[in-house]
Amino acid sequence: MPSAAPDPTSDAKSLVLPFADQLDVAAAARLWVETQQAAHAGRDRALVFDLAAVTGCDTSGATLLLEAERSHGGTTTIIGANDGVAAVIALVRTATIAPKAPQAVPETDWRELPRAAIAAIGDELAFAGEVVVALIRVPARHRMLRMEDLLRAADEAGVKAIPLVLLLGALIGLILAFQSLVPMRRFGADIYVANLVSLSLMRELGPLLTAMVLAGRSGSAFAAEIGTMKINQELDALNTMGVDTVTMLVLPRLLAVMFVMPVLTVLMDFAGLFGMTMVLTGFGIPPIVVSHQVAAAVVPLDFTGGLFKASLFGAAVAAIGCRSGLATGVGPRAVGQAATRAVVGGIVATVVLDGALAVLFNRLGW
Amino acid sequence: MAPLIQANALAQSFGARTIFRDVSFEVAEGEIFVILGGSGCGKSVLMRQIVGLQPPSSGHVAVFGQDIYAPASDVRSKIGVMFQSGALFGAMTLLENVMLPLEMLSDLPPAARRAVAQVKLGLVGLTDAAGRMPAEISGGMAKRAAIARAMALDPPLLLLDEPSAGLDPITSAGLDRLILDLRHDLGITVVVVTHELASILAIADRCIMLDAAAAGVIATGDPRKLAEDSDNPTVAAFFNRQTLAVAAR
Structure with missing residues (x-):
């Protein structure tokens, strides 16, 4: 059964996003934009995910919640999650440790181009030399x-x-x-x-x-x-x-x-x-x-x-x-x-x- | 509860050569089921039959209660498969490999696909390798990336063909742990094709053993019990009982 759309309820201190039914990949696809926008808009308050009515959750559903948590950037709380749902969320949380920053790609140094061209020509000449040597050594091989x-x-x-x-x-x-x-x-x-x-x-x-x-x-x-x-x-x-x-x-x-x-x-x-x-x-x-x-x-x-x-x-x-x-x-x-x-x-x-x-x-x- | 996989009297022949005949078994939900046997006994062929890639010469296989070979069957989207070679797309990064099924088969927006794929790579311990190409990673990493791709759509059933083949014992044990975690944390049913003894004893709830000479099943049940008390000499030899007995003397 698909998950119901979150219907935010809020007061001055908190924004509550309630979910229901199955939080699976289909629900994540349907609720993604809405949930992220709601979480982003509620950055001035604490964010609460109410999962009391959620019957099951897969890693895509858990990713939906954790990405919303990231969009919000502040204090978040999960309430009412059953053991299975809580376990999946905990598992995904451990898997979403930020990757190391990628190594900076060195900028192209145009002054290196002539040297690279000479090296390439050198390689071709070396190959031509190898062919000639191989031809000369054919009687032995x-x-x-x-x-x-x-x-x-x-x-x-x-x-x-x-x-x-x-x-x-x-x-x-x-x-x-x-x-x-x-x-x-x-x-x-x-x-x-x-x-x-x-x-x-x-x-x-x-x-x-x-x-x-x-x-x-x-x-x-x-x-x-x-x-x-x-x-x-x-x-x-x-x-x-x-x-x-x-x-x-x-x-x-x-x-x-x-x-x-x-x-x-x-x-x-x-x-x-x-x-x-x-x-x-x-x-x-x-x-x-x-x-x-x-x-x-x-x-x-x-x-x-x-x-x-x-x-x-x-x-x-x-x-x-x-x-x-x-x-x-x-x-x-x-x-x-x-x-x-x-x-x-x-x-x-x-x-x-x-x-x-x-x-x-x-x-x-x- | 109905079994997730129900194989009934499966047989496979190529020309006059019979690979196996009369193979029947069931896999229950949440189970880790191992198809084992020596080289050339038809383990991978049986797995291909289960996932719908190799129509059996005779017999019937139902997955989630549906005939996987029925024209309108939508069962395949509920199955994640890791092939022996990994079968990663070499022209894509690991992240793109995992994102591909999400892009093709889900309605997730691009940012969500990326986030979900990152999570899948994180689950198999490849967060930092997301941007690398398959040609740049080790065999063990390729297998883990292939598992991440197989899990992209959170399928309830995962089939792994020789996940430990060609890996060192430490990497192999890591993969075994990953399979156990997937079952424990996500409730995934896993079918593993392998002949790695340590893996079988570490992960299998039940197993089915094929034998090339018998062209069929020679043992089924808990592998630990089979290892201890099977009368079949091939089974005993497979589980090293004879070797261990010699070593003990």
Whole structure:
């Protein structure tokens, strides 16, 4: 039975709040605001809880009374409580000892930011160093580099990405060709769309877009997989066994991706050329003319340079994915955060590397 | 008075494997009832059947006189459950964990939810840890926080799955004391699934013992009496009687 609402009776010295029936969580919910307001308003008098008609009380009901006591802040008395009700109130009273003040959160010192950034870059370089050392030591630790892990990573990152890469490549080629054909046609230069699109794809877009796909699909997967292993203490188990986690977990993924990225990029390039050819054919340019234009525009270095970039982008994406996984924190959000870091870091690193390579290739006259 | 839990001829099979069959028992109001047995005998499965998470292969379980598997059953809101792992929500602080059922299932205003949740954490001795995340606390604290969350809505029936598992004897004894206090001070009926001998002898009014080999119940009653005079060799072995006898020689 629900508790009746308190109907305050008062005189000059005291405010009496009578309760009835069950003081349970439902009664507490119903009476909370009213009771606290009444107690607060009666601060100039002694507060009396009349519980003579209360048949039972749970911890929520007792909390209602003790919070009202706190709102009142002055002298309070409980009258008429039966033994069971009094025991619950006494129990809750012992449980409501004020918690210690929380430790002050240190204010952010913005001057620390550059130092933190340098430390973060240092960590990344240290990880790159660890990977290089692990690569050098592979002959001595060849049993830790398991072929089945490498093939599985190649399958996940490469073979299973083929449909997406082909679809994206064809669509990108199609869109690029269509968007550039319309304005170039005004100047009678529509035949050069083949040169423009094929060069863009081979030199830049092919490797770049494939790396984006890889970052979204595999970088995040690497981070989540290794992050979950870390949370489950599997990495600790490997370390205590004396197994080098970089050799066992990072190298197979890194090598697999470095191998599959050029293959995926070739597929992306050719799918793009196919999409472009479809558009140009639709606008009356025969495929044989398109292929001659492409052959004339693209030199082998454009193609191989793109593949070199693809391999490098793949290594960056895989390394960042694995690094994010290894740096996973604790708690259920940590894996999600690691996956996000892997994708964002992979994309940013790819674009930064692309810019650096553009400058380098230009200097080298490629 | 009608029993709070009435289990009648419960059975559970997974494929061809029978975990247990013909398990019947009753739990009275205000009782501390222990489901005990060795690993793999189906203790946790039986508990899941009682709380409505695992429909039995056959048999019937009524809680507060209602079929827990009936579509319109509102019994679940009267049951607090602590799972073996604690099952705390890792993305929430302990206080938020305890506030969650209050937020979802009660009409308490936010300030009241916070106050009630603080009280629940205080009851299990975690007042100062209210703002900490589950990943930052020890196993014993996680179990106590899980009990606080199970008690959030002041349920009259509390089911605890292996509350002492993996804890040191002192922490385990503290939890036993907490269970006894909950029954004594709040009148809560408690069903505990455990195989911790010290806990069983400390808290149980009555128990039911499952055995994997027998695929069912091999003993029921007061655990202290079972420890002293059960003829069943598995029961005797479980209560260390043979071991104690060897030690005494």
